[in-house]
Amino acid sequence: xxxxxxxxxxxxxxxxxxxxxxxxxxxxxxxxxxxxxxxxxxxxxxxxxxxxxxxxxxxxxxxxxxxxxxxxxxxxxxxxxxxxxxxxxxxxxxxxxxxxxxxxxxxxxxxxxxxxxxxxxxxxxxxxxxxxxxxxxxxxxxxxxxxxxxxxxxxxxxxxxxxxxxxxxxxxxxxxxxxxxxxxxxxxxx
Ligand code: ADP
Numbered sequence: 330x331x332x333x334x335x336x337x338x339x340x341x342x343x344x345x346x347x348x349x350x351x352x353x354x355x356x357x358x359x360x361x362x363x364x365x366x367x368x369x370x371x372x373x374x375x376x377x378x379x380x381x382x383x384x385x386x387x388x389x390x391x392x393x394x395x396x397x398x399x400x401x402x403x404x405x406x407x408x409x410x411x412x413x414x415x416x417x418x419x420x421x422x423x424x425x426x427x428x429x430x431x432x433x434x435x436x437x438x439x440x441x442x443x444x445x446x447x448x449x450x451x452x453x454x455x456x457x458x459x460x461x462x463x464x465x466x467x468x469x470x471x472x473x474x475x476x477x478x479x480x481x482x483x484x485x486x487x488x489x490x491x492x493x494x495x496x497x498x499x500x501x502x503x504x505x506x507x508x509x510x511x512x513x514x515x516x517x518x519x
Pocket of ligand 1: 338339340361362363365382383384386387388389390391394414415416417418422465475
């Protein structure tokens with residue numbers, strides 16, 4: 330199995346690159362942000378609870394997202410591999426992912442980080458807010474809070490995966506296609 334984590338701050342382009350990667354490598358896409366928004370749109374209890382965190386730019390509790398990822402994986406036993414997009418975002422999530430993959434007799438193959446500076450990210454997110462209507466992309470203080478959460482809770486995972494020799498950073502600014510090719514080069518070198 331090819332299991333990859335697409336890593337990086339909000340607005341780095343994880344969703345865009347995931348779409349291209351999953352079609353090239355025939356993988357299942359797990360975006361915890363998309364799963365949470367689907368729950369909210371369905372009006373489920375979980376979705377309503379999660380939305381209170383999302384609206385403030387805070388991370389949703391680990392148990393909630395871990396449970397969602399587990400359900401998704403169990404419902405795709407035929408998968409060739411998974412792209413984890415927006416997950417893991419905390420150390421407990423990373424530990425839980427290792428356990429879930431071990432249950433599939435597999436593990437993380439590679440972690441690809443999209444590296445983009447904060448000014449560019451804010452510009453992208455505000456633009457996305459205008460186009461997509463996502464409320465958490467329309468308010469600069471919510472966006473800044475998401476960066477704070479990223480710095481405090483998610484960025485430490487970069488060092489965690491570097492220590493395992495799995496992290497590869499790619500400059501996330503430029504043509505979508507050129508960034509995609511850099512990502513593929515790292516995968517193809519495995
Ligand atoms: P972005 O990467 O632009 O922040 P996402 O769609 O990945 O967008 O996430 C939107 C929001 O959903 C996050 O700000 C957070 O509140 C919540 N969320 C998504 N994934 C996770 C996760 N793995 N752990 C906790 N909260 C999450």
